[in-house]
Amino acid sequence: DVKVTQSSRYLVKRTGEKVFLECVQDMDHENMFWYRQDPGLGLRLIYFSYDVKMKEKGDIPEGYSVSREKKERFSLILESASTNQTSMYLCASSLKGARGYTFGSGTRLTVV
């Protein structure tokens, strides 16, 4: 089975800190995605990538950046964390042209 691993299940960070959320997949998937999930708002796409060193903005990219230096790893960066970025963050991956995504277990980030 494809495995998508998010490095932390729970994180607590202070306002203004630079935060890195890491995601690694082990099945050579071309596509990788970062979502945030908030009550009542469902899943919202932050950034996605179709290839190494390639990135595209999703629906809510403000306050975030991403890095994809290797095919298996897709990092989400909060340059200066704020309390409104407290959320569940979900990483997903898929093969090019595949139908459906494989999700990681999520990282619940709290910014205090």
Added chain:
Amino acid sequence: AQSVTQLDSQVPVFEEAPVELRCNYSSSVSVYLFWYVQYPNQGLQLLLKYLSGSTLVESINGFEAEFNKSQTSFHLRKPSVHISDTAEYFCAVSPNNAGNMLTFGGGTRLMVKP
């Protein structure tokens, strides 16, 4: 562009009762359809999907969904729910012409009571 509407944010139901979680979509092109399930404090798992062929698709744990093109719906049903079905369920669509970007609905929280 596509959009997905899940009409119920929460569905409370007693154990062993039937349940239907509603999903409607809009799209200018033909679509693929998915249901994902999220158990508490976990990521999303694929429950079932419609790509082509029979409009009725089933999961291994007793859920089924029927693609209705004329009503642009993909409702999820189970004839008898268990406590363990308590979770959040997300409907999603992607265009079938190119690429595979999913658009998700807002989710429905299924709460099964003893």
